[in-house]
Amino acid sequence: MNTATAIRKQTIAKTMSEALASEMERDPSVVVLGEDIGKLGGVFGNTGGLLERFGTDRVFDTPISETGFIGAAVGMAGAGMRPVVELMFVDFFGVCMDAIYNLAAKQAYFSGGQVSCPMVLMTSVGGGYGDAGQHSQCLYATFGHLPGMKVVIPSNAHDAKGLMLAAIRDANPVVFMFHKALQGMGWLGTVAGSITDVPESDYEVPIGKAGVVREGTDITLVGLGITVHHCLAAADALSREDGVEAEVIDIRTIAPLDRETILASVRKTGRVAVVDDDYLSCGLAGEVIASIAEAGIPLASPPQRVSHPDIPIPFSPALEHAVLPNAEMTLAAARQSVGERS
Amino acid sequence: MSITNQPHRLWMYENMVKSRAFEDAIKPAYFEGKTPRFNMAKGPIPGEMHLSDGQEPCAVGVCAHLRAGDTVTATHRPHHAAIAKGVDLDRMAAEIFGRETGLSGGRGGHMHLFDASVNFACSGIIAQGMGPALGAAMAAKLRGSDAVAVAYIGEGAANQGAFHEVMNLASVWRAPLIVVIEDNGYGVSVSKASCTALSRNADRAAAYAMPGIHVAGNDPDAIYEVAGDAIARARRGEGPSLIEIETSRLEGHFMGDQEGYRPDGEKDRLKAIDPIPRYRERLLADGLDAAELAACENRAQQAVDAAFAFARGSALPDPASAFTSVFAERTPG
Numbered sequence: 001m002n003t004a005t006a007i008r009k010q011t012i013a014k015t016m017s018e019a020l021a022s023e024m025e026r027d028p029s030v031v032v033l034g035e036d037i038g039k040l041g042g043v044f045g046n047t048g049g050l051l052e053r054f055g056t057d058r059v060f061d062t063p064i065s066e067t068g069f070i071g072a073a074v075g076m077a078g079a080g081m082r083p084v085v086e087l088m089f090v091d092f093f094g095v096c097m098d099a100i101y102n103l104a105a106k107q108a109y110f111s112g113g114q115v116s117c118p119m120v121l122m123t124s125v126g127g128g129y130g131d132a133g134q135h136s137q138c139l140y141a142t143f144g145h146l147p148g149m150k151v152v153i154p155s156n157a158h159d160a161k162g163l164m165l166a167a168i169r170d171a172n173p174v175v176f177m178f179h180k181a182l183q184g185m186g187w188l189g190t191v192a193g194s195i196t197d198v199p200e201s202d203y204e205v206p207i208g209k210a211g212v213v214r215e216g217t218d219i220t221l222v223g224l225g226i227t228v229h230h231c232l233a234a235a236d237a238l239s240r241e242d243g244v245e246a247e248v249i250d251i252r253t254i255a256p257l258d259r260e261t262i263l264a265s266v267r268k269t270g271r272v273a274v275v276d277d278d279y280l281s282c283g284l285a286g287e288v289i290a291s292i293a294e295a296g297i298p299l300a301s302p303p304q305r306v307s308h309p310d311i312p313i314p315f316s317p318a319l320e321h322a323v324l325p326n327a328e329m330t331l332a333a334a335r336q337s338v339g340e341r342s
Numbered sequence: 343m344s345i346t347n348q349p350h351r352l353w354m355y356e357n358m359v360k361s362r363a364f365e366d367a368i369k370p371a372y373f374e375g376k377t378p379r380f381n382m383a384k385g386p387i388p389g390e391m392h393l394s395d396g397q398e399p400c401a402v403g404v405c406a407h408l409r410a411g412d413t414v415t416a417t418h419r420p421h422h423a424a425i426a427k428g429v430d431l432d433r434m435a436a437e438i439f440g441r442e443t444g445l446s447g448g449r450g451g452h453m454h455l456f457d458a459s460v461n462f463a464c465s466g467i468i469a470q471g472m473g474p475a476l477g478a479a480m481a482a483k484l485r486g487s488d489a490v491a492v493a494y495i496g497e498g499a500a501n502q503g504a505f506h507e508v509m510n511l512a513s514v515w516r517a518p519l520i521v522v523i524e525d526n527g528y529g530v531s532v533s534k535a536s537c538t539a540l541s542r543n544a545d546r547a548a549a550y551a552m553p554g555i556h557v558a559g560n561d562p563d564a565i566y567e568v569a570g571d572a573i574a575r576a577r578r579g580e581g582p583s584l585i586e587i588e589t590s591r592l593e594g595h596f597m598g599d600q601e602g603y604r605p606d607g608e609k610d611r612l613k614a615i616d617p618i619p620r621y622r623e624r625l626l627a628d629g630l631d632a633a634e635l636a637a638c639e640n641r642a643q644q645a646v647d648a649a650f651a652f653a654r655g656s657a658l659p660d661p662a663s664a665f666t667s668v669f670a671e672r673t674p675g
Contacts, residue, residue: 031484063510063511065507065508065510066507067470068504069507069511071470071477072480072508073477074474075413075473075475075478075479075480076480079478083477095503098467099470099473102467103465110446111446112444112447112450112667114445115456117670
């Protein structure tokens with residue numbers, strides 16, 4: 001390790017804009033499009049300073065026309081550019097899904113590999129701040145379900161940089177989800193653990209690889225985005241109060257899902273709880289548990305899912321925080337698991 | 343038209359004839375295995391089949407001005423535009439037959455034809471080719487090239503949100519984009535008159551501060567003139583245009599369509615004004631040699647015969663290939 005390298009603790013938002021700037025500097029084919037990404041620098045701070053630095057031929061403030069500009073990004077990508085597009089909230093995908101799942105995700109396949117689609121679709125996910133069910137969803141499973149796209153979500157700034165560089169350099173459409181509760185915007189609460197050291201060097205976090213972010217022997221806690229932090233908090237409590245050592249896995253890439261890393265951990269621990277803040281049914285947690293079942297891994301207790309129930313995300317904090325997965329629910333599920341025998 | 347021996351007129355004639363011959367060859371092939379009881383899944387060409395006969399002038403009048411580096415996105419009814427853009431006819435036929443030698447090895451079929459060598463693509467979703475065409479146009483503009491992009495749509499697509507979003511964006515960005523509406527009067531079974539608030543979609547261009555030109559008569563020469571102006575304008579960096587062409591769909595929405603929604607006698611009236619024989623008569627009247635037209639017709643038929651022989655002679659794809667090309671490999675750089 002280079003001891004001369006200074007520790008640079010920074011937010012995901014600042015890190016994303018820094019990664020974008022460095023990649024725009026390196027690769028002239030990278031352009032950025034979206035609503036409020038120019039002068040404002042992105043509602044969630046992902047594109048700060050890009051317009052001033054790269055000008056209006058590289059940074060496009062678009063009208064509120066998601067079908068139009070995401071469709072245009074598909075055409076740009078097919079023509080050899082590398083557009084990075086922001087869809088402000090994942091909840092807005094309903095107005096532009098054709099451009100995403102019928103055009104971007106099928107361009108390589110329907111062309112038999114003649115035409116690729118190297119584009120990044122950045123989009124915010126997550127609730128917990130009283131914005132209600134049209135601005136708080138996660139929809140991991142929706143995007144993870146559809147073939148032809150890669151889907152990533154960082155849980156911290158270090159990974160945000162590495163995943164962003166990998167996403168821009170990928171030859172395929174990559175949906176880059178970022179969780180609002182981790183973003184580091186002054187007007188949103190931010191989980192402290194998301195603010196990490198971000199090396200200045202050029203590095204990628206490989207797409208398709210999950211990470212073991214805490215080693216343990218007694219139970220595997222699987223999370224992504226903010227729920228990684230719920231898992232880590234629960235693991236600390238389990239260690240401190242129960243003498244139970246949890247292993248925590250950060251999924252990082254929803255598609256293609258790194259089943260091997262998860263299965264290897266569950267083979268070791270024999271217990272699992274999967275925590276995601278998307279809707280429960282037909283969801284990512286169910287997919288992870290199905291993979292464990294298919295692998296025939298014997299479990300010492302039934303697998304646990306902690307997900308948002310099958311209801312729209314409510315507005316009132318009294319309602320929202322009663323249903324939104326958190327560290328306490330994660331801890332309760334883990335205790336249920338370690339206290340039970342199957 | 344007074345000038346007689348313009349090479350582009352012969353090119354347009356030959357490509358219209360080639361497109362018609364291609365679709366005339368599809369018709370019996372499509373019904374193989376689908377009689378006596380029609381079953382879309384059966385035969386060497388399964389799935390929906392949308393023929394473009396009657397609409398050939400829209401393809402040739404515009405594409406006569408295009409180069410390989412220009413982009414065309416077409417619709418679920420793409421054969422005429424693909425042929426006029428120079429898509430490889432053998433591989434296109436093989437794709438329609440679902441063969442391994444097809445443009446995408448049988449992954450796409452007739453609604454999803456891609457030929458990167460001539461920048462041609464199409465989509466089965468109404469109006470959704472417009473966004474990618476806009477993107478290709480912007481890629482050309484940002485690189486300082488004078489290449490343009492053409493988005494073909496039907497008149498029904500002008501009532502889609504994507505149409506309005508892309509029209510506005512193209513104008514805001516002064517993109518070298520030409521949107522061509524092929525108005526064949528019907529969205530599947532619903533007539534334009536019954537579902538569109540104005541009689542001319544070209545008038546919608548005014549809402550987006552771009553030229554909107556209406557072309558009547560399904561006439562290749564008239565379309566050629568109008569498209570030439572719009573494409574030259576786009577190449578000069580003066581921005582997008584909308585061209586609305588009144589054309590006719592000589593068949594149903596898809597093969598097997600009973601067309602009960604058409605007024606009595608409409609199809610006969612349309613066939614009486616089939617643009618290809620009319621154009622042939624005009625070329626002869628303008629002094630072109632019948633032997634020259636016959637040579638065009640022979641070349642077109644030979645190309646189609648060769649393409650169908652290539653398709654039928656090609657193997658079906660290895661089922662394992664269904665799992666490839668989902669993702670592109672990463673390219674260095």
